[in-house]
Amino acid sequence: xxxxxxxxxxxxxxxxxxxxxxxxxxxxxxxxxxxxxxxxxxxxxxxxxxxxxxxxxxxxxxxxxxxxxxxxxxxxxxxxxxxxxxxxxxxxxxxxxxxxxxxxxxxxxxxxxxxxxxxxxxxxxxxxxxxxxxxxxxxxxxxxxxxxxxxxxxxxxxxxxxxxxxxxxxxxxxxxxxxxxxxxxxxxxxxxxxxxxxxxxxxxxxxxxxxxxxxxxxxxxxxxxxxxxxxxxxxxxxxxxxxxxxxxxxxxxxxxxxxxxxxxxxxxxxxxxxxxxxxxxxxxxxxxxxxxxxxxxxxxxxxxxxxxxxxxxxxxxxxxxxxxxxxxxxxxxxxxxxxxxxxxxxxxxxxxxxxxxxxxxxxxxxxxxxxxxxxxxxxxxxxxxxxxxxxxxxxxxx
Amino acid sequence: xxxxxxxxxxxxxxxxxxxxxxxxxxxxxxxxxxxxxxxxxxxxxxxxxxxxxxxxxxxxxxxxxxxxxxxxxxxxxxxxxxxxxxxxxxxxxxxxxxxxxxxxxxxxxxxxxxxxxxxxxxxxxxxxxxxxxxxxxxxxxxxxxxxxxxxxxxxxxxxxxxxxxxxxxxxxxxxxxxxxxxxxxxxxxxxxxxxxxxxxxxxxxxxxxxxxxxxxxxxxxxxxxxxxxxxxxxxxxxxxxxxxxxxxxxxxxxxxxxxxxxxxxxxxxxxxxxxxxxxxxxxxxxxxxxxxxxxxxxxxxxxxxxxxxxxxxxxxxxxxxxxxxxxxxxxxxxxxxxxxxxxxxxxxxxxxxxxxxxxxxxxxxxxxxxxxxxxxxxxxxxxxxxxxxxxxxxxxxx
Numbered sequence: 001x002x003x004x005x006x007x008x009x010x011x012x013x014x015x016x017x018x019x020x021x022x023x024x025x026x027x028x029x030x031x032x033x034x035x036x037x038x039x040x041x042x043x044x045x046x047x048x049x050x051x052x053x054x055x056x057x058x059x060x061x062x063x064x065x066x067x068x069x070x071x072x073x074x075x076x077x078x079x080x081x082x083x084x085x086x087x088x089x090x091x092x093x094x095x096x097x098x099x100x101x102x103x104x105x106x107x108x109x110x111x112x113x114x115x116x117x118x119x120x121x122x123x124x125x126x127x128x129x130x131x132x133x134x135x136x137x138x139x140x141x142x143x144x145x146x147x148x149x150x151x152x153x154x155x156x157x158x159x160x161x162x163x164x165x166x167x168x169x170x171x172x173x174x175x176x177x178x179x180x181x182x183x184x185x186x187x188x189x190x191x192x193x194x195x196x197x198x199x200x201x202x203x204x205x206x207x208x209x210x211x212x213x214x215x216x217x218x219x220x221x222x223x224x225x226x227x228x229x230x231x232x233x234x235x236x237x238x239x240x241x242x243x244x245x246x247x248x249x250x251x252x253x254x255x256x257x258x259x260x261x262x263x264x265x266x267x268x269x270x271x272x273x274x275x276x277x278x279x280x281x282x283x284x285x286x287x288x289x290x291x292x293x294x295x296x297x298x299x300x301x302x303x304x305x306x307x308x309x310x311x312x313x314x315x316x317x318x319x320x321x322x323x324x325x326x327x328x329x330x331x332x333x334x335x336x337x338x339x340x341x342x343x344x345x346x347x348x349x350x351x352x353x354x355x356x357x358x359x360x361x362x363x364x365x366x367x368x369x370x371x372x373x374x375x376x377x378x379x380x381x382x383x384x385x386x387x388x389x390x391x392x393x394x395x396x397x398x
Numbered sequence: 399x400x401x402x403x404x405x406x407x408x409x410x411x412x413x414x415x416x417x418x419x420x421x422x423x424x425x426x427x428x429x430x431x432x433x434x435x436x437x438x439x440x441x442x443x444x445x446x447x448x449x450x451x452x453x454x455x456x457x458x459x460x461x462x463x464x465x466x467x468x469x470x471x472x473x474x475x476x477x478x479x480x481x482x483x484x485x486x487x488x489x490x491x492x493x494x495x496x497x498x499x500x501x502x503x504x505x506x507x508x509x510x511x512x513x514x515x516x517x518x519x520x521x522x523x524x525x526x527x528x529x530x531x532x533x534x535x536x537x538x539x540x541x542x543x544x545x546x547x548x549x550x551x552x553x554x555x556x557x558x559x560x561x562x563x564x565x566x567x568x569x570x571x572x573x574x575x576x577x578x579x580x581x582x583x584x585x586x587x588x589x590x591x592x593x594x595x596x597x598x599x600x601x602x603x604x605x606x607x608x609x610x611x612x613x614x615x616x617x618x619x620x621x622x623x624x625x626x627x628x629x630x631x632x633x634x635x636x637x638x639x640x641x642x643x644x645x646x647x648x649x650x651x652x653x654x655x656x657x658x659x660x661x662x663x664x665x666x667x668x669x670x671x672x673x674x675x676x677x678x679x680x681x682x683x684x685x686x687x688x689x690x691x692x693x694x695x696x697x698x699x700x701x702x703x704x705x706x707x708x709x710x711x712x713x714x715x716x717x718x719x720x721x722x723x724x725x726x727x728x729x730x731x732x733x734x735x736x737x738x739x740x741x742x743x744x745x746x747x748x749x750x751x752x753x754x755x756x757x758x759x760x761x762x763x764x765x766x767x768x769x770x771x772x773x774x775x776x777x778x779x780x781x782x783x784x785x786x787x788x789x790x791x792x793x794x795x796x
Contacts, residue, residue, distance in 0.1 A: 207612040214605040219621035220614035332734035339730070342795070382788035390780035396792050397740070
């Protein structure tokens with residue numbers, strides 16, 4: 001998929017725990033969950049990502065950190081996870097000379113910030129050393145802050161959360177290691193214990209922190225990312241009326257996707273609020289109209305969506321839902337008038353927005369209406385969970 | 399999904415290397431691939447599956463061996479993999495008392511053969527011991543053959559292939575262990591070395607043999623199973639003419655799914671050959687008609703499919719492809735006449751057959767035709783790979 005340069009996001013990984021200038025970088029709840037003291041926050045934390053591996057165990061030619069998951073290189077997800085933690089000031093990625101240019105392109109294309117590159121060595125340890133050296137350099141043109149604690153994190157562990165990183169930093173401060181490894185029980189820890197004459201502490205990581213090593217791990221990563229981005233769905237309705245079909249559909253969707261957050265927004269006719277429901281959390285939009293579609297409004301929304309950073313990071317699913325009584329208007333007849341969706345879908349698909357149409361039978365018969373809503377919710381759930389580009393542009397019937 | 403009792407298959411795991419009575423149970427190529435001598439085949443091999451785990455690392459209440467992958471319990475896939483190896487005479491599954499009834503239901507429902515049950519102990523070793531005891535018993539009513547070699551195989555490693563099992567058996571014969579563990583480097587091997595006063599040999603397993611332990615492993619298993627069953631596609635065409643749209647579509651599909659085997663069958667008008675293309679290897683059927691659909695023939699095929707064991711083991715995808723010139727007949731108009739597919743799809747979905755309709759623009763313009771065929775192939779690939787029940791019954795347009 002080709003995306004033009006102007007679609008580069010301003011900031012792909014918005015900070016999850018508030019800006020450091022706004023007070024503490026560690027909200028009290030997070031710190032207390034991590035079992036550390038609120039007062040002990042480190043002043044300068046950096047991260048080094050050894051990413052010089054060649055991926056031989058994966059059985060593919062592309063090194064695993066560059067393998068694509070939902071069309072984006074795996075390492076970009078790991079960078080995004082680290083960027084979202086505002087108290088990590090600098091992130092140094094150690095890549096081999098031959099992958100340096102590819103890595104620069106990834107940083108530029110996905111708008112990553114606070115990233116520096118270092119040349120990877122022949123082994124993981126040499127790559128880490130090279131990353132640390134970049135942070136320690138006393139060059140006048142060096143923009144990196146000399147850190148107090150350095151987190152060493154594998155480029156192929158994309159599911160790292162702030163609380164684990166915080167626990168690692170706290171443990172490093174307490175136990176005195178100057179750099180620290182998230183991989184417990186690995187050669188790194190053994191080396192630290194053997195040669196560094198320093199204490200070391202094992203920080204237990206959650207199972208989600210696992211390392212992408214084999215082909216099956218890439219599949220698992222894709223499924224987990226799809227699950228994660230399907231957790232939030234925005235239902236856009238044209239009326240505030242709680243009895244409307246949009247609100248009914250929202251309720252059925254809540255049951256269908258039982259762990260998802262489903263927000264609904266009643267559309268302001270001035271169209272001025274379109275930007276409001278474009279957050280970096282939500283990649284699935286269900287746009288419900290009871291009567292005929294408003295092409296202009298939909299087009300405006302899709303343009304705002306395309307111009308945001310959202311579809312650059314994830315495929316965005318948009319389902320235009322039309323409700324009508326099939327006994328009055330046969331679905332095939334309505335489909336004819338909705339053929340414009342196909343053309344529009346083809347256009348926005350180029351920018352990673354997957355648009356589909358869905359006709360729901362708004363029957364006067366209560367049971368039939370419930371059945372249609374249920375089927376509609378199942379179809380929406382499948383579109384949201386699978387994010388299949390091949391099925392964009394279709395008109396589906398419930 | 400509810401399936402009636404009469405849909406139980408006669409034999410879900412047909413033997414992959416020929417019947418033992420037909421000569422050698424190990425085809426020469428397999429044995430040579432495994433590096434063993436052709437003359438050294440063991441006379442009696444059994445397998446014991448410790449399946450008493452409670453799945454606490456999975457983070458779900460269901461023990462992982464009973465977690466569902468494509469609606470079927472994981473252990474059923476492992477049993478299927480072992481059953482396909484004809485020289486494994488008996489398979490003993492050790493389950494806890496409380497799961498005994500559930501396990502019996504799984505065996506009956508998915509038609510597993512050569513399976514006996516033993517009660518699992520408090521630890522994995524006690525469960526193995528219990529399984530071995532069942533095989534060693536000298537009871538007059540015991541139908542199990544006393545084996546020469548016993549393979550101990552985890553219930554949560556569904557991707558085991560015959561060649562690895564054969565290498566294990568050969569190594570066991572050579573190195574004298576009476577039971578053997580596929581998990582190299584585990585506590586089992588250590589115990590064998592420490593207490594059994596016997597030689598032990600490490601048999602390297604492929605990465606695909608990995609153990610389903612965490613939630614992400616279930617996702618990976620599902621993706622791998624989907625990938626596996628998407629490797630064979632049967633395109634049914636009504637004409638032998640190599641220039642026909644069915645054959646053109648087949649060629650485009652070959653490029654789209656580049657590692658899949660795509661066979662095509664020209665339909666005999668007597669309908670007598672429908673059974674011929676129902677094998678246990680193929681779970682995806684693309685039924686191409688250029689003119690209007692022949693409802694009777696399609697119905698007959700779907701009935702044969704429902705009566706086979708196929709949809710009990712995997713969701714079967716059937717795509718009815720209709721080709722027409724959209725400039726002569728608008729797709730919406732054709733959709734109206736194909737609304738019967740929706741009703742039929744609802745009916746066969748109850749028996750795990752996922753039916754969809756696909757309209758392809760059979761344009762006179764060569765470029766437009768190629769575009770439609772390409773889009774059609776992408777849609778078919780998505781339906782075959784994703785096997786989403788929610789999208790069954792839809793009429794798609796390419």
